[in-house]
Amino acid sequence: MTAANELKPVLVFDSGIGGLTVLREARVLMPERGFVYVADDAAFPYGSWEEGALQERILSLFEKLLAQHQPEICVIACNTAFTLAGAALREKFPEMTFVGTVPAIKPAAERTRSGLVSVLATPGTVRRAYTRDLIQSFATQCHVRLVGSENLARMAESYIRGEPISDDAVLAEIAPCFVEKDSDKTDIVVLACTHYPFMANLFRRLAPWPVDWLDPAEAIARQARRKVPLIDGAEHPDGFDFAVFTSGNPDFATRRLMQGFGLRTG
The missing domain is CATH 3.40.50.1860 (Rossmann fold)
Structure with missing residues (x-):
C-alpha cells in the first residue's frame, strides 16, 4: 500500500x-x-x-x-x-x-438541433488555428460563430470576487452569440474559457432566448x-x-x- x-x-x-x-x-x-x-x-x-x-x-x-x-x-x-x-x-x-x-466544439456539434452553435472565448482562443481545426474536424455540418470577448474574463474575475458588474456590459459581450438564421436560432453556446461558467446563471438570465451553455469542466x-x-x-x-x-x-x-x-x- x-x-x-x-x-x-x-x-x-x-x-x-x-x-x-x-x-x-x-x-x-x-x-x-x-x-x-x-x-x-x-x-x-x-x-x-x-x-x-x-x-x-x-x-x-x-x-x-x-x-x-x-x-x-x-x-x-x-x-x-x-x-x-x-x-x-x-x-x-x-x-x-x-x-x-479545448473548446467543446465536438459535443456541441453532436447535441445541436438547430445547427447554429456559438463559441464564447477569449480573443486568443478565437485566433488559434487549433480552434479552427476543431471546427473542420467535428462541426462542418454546423454554422459555428466564434465570439472573442475582450472583457469577459476580467468581468468574471470581478464577479467571482463578489464585485458588482453591469448587466448591460455583460449582455454586450454575449449578445453576438445569438444568431437567427431562417427559422432557426442558436441553441448551444460553448463556454470556451474556464472563467465563464461562474457567470452561467447571469448569462441565462440575460440571454434573449434559452440555450444550452456548454461547460467542459x-x-x-x-x-x-x-x-x-x-x-x-x-x-x-x-x-x-x-x-x-x-x-x-x-x-x-x-x-x-x-x-x-x-x-x-x-
Whole structure:
C-alpha cells in the first residue's frame, strides 16, 4: 500500500481563478489526491498576449512548477494556454502527463438541433488555428460563430470576487452569440474559457432566448481521473491543497475565495 504522503499532487493551472471550475469537479472525482492550484495572475489576461511571448512564458513557468511541486499530472484549465502551448509542453516535458482544455466544439456539434452553435472565448482562443481545426474536424455540418470577448474574463474575475458588474456590459459581450438564421436560432453556446461558467446563471438570465451553455469542466476532470492511478486505501495527503499566485500578492477577496475552495494561500 502506498502511504498517503507519497501520493503526488494534481497541479491545476490557469491564467487566473477561472480554473477553479475544473478544480471543483476534479476534487469530486479524485478525493484521495491533494491539489496545487496555480494562477498566473501576473500575466492575466492571456487573451491579449502576443503568441510567441506567451508560449515562452508558459514553458518557462512550467519548468519551475514541475521542479518545485513534482505533480502526478498537470491539468491546463485554460483554453488559451493549452491551444497555444499544449503541444510544446508535451514535447518539452515528455515525462509529464498534461490534460488540456479545448473548446467543446465536438459535443456541441453532436447535441445541436438547430445547427447554429456559438463559441464564447477569449480573443486568443478565437485566433488559434487549433480552434479552427476543431471546427473542420467535428462541426462542418454546423454554422459555428466564434465570439472573442475582450472583457469577459476580467468581468468574471470581478464577479467571482463578489464585485458588482453591469448587466448591460455583460449582455454586450454575449449578445453576438445569438444568431437567427431562417427559422432557426442558436441553441448551444460553448463556454470556451474556464472563467465563464461562474457567470452561467447571469448569462441565462440575460440571454434573449434559452440555450444550452456548454461547460467542459466535468469532462476535463473525468479525463484527468482516467490518467491518475486510483490507489486502494490511499488517504488524502497533508500539505497540499494550496494556491500559488505568480504575482505573489493575491488580494483579500481572492484569498477569501481560495479559502472557500479549501485552498491555502501565502
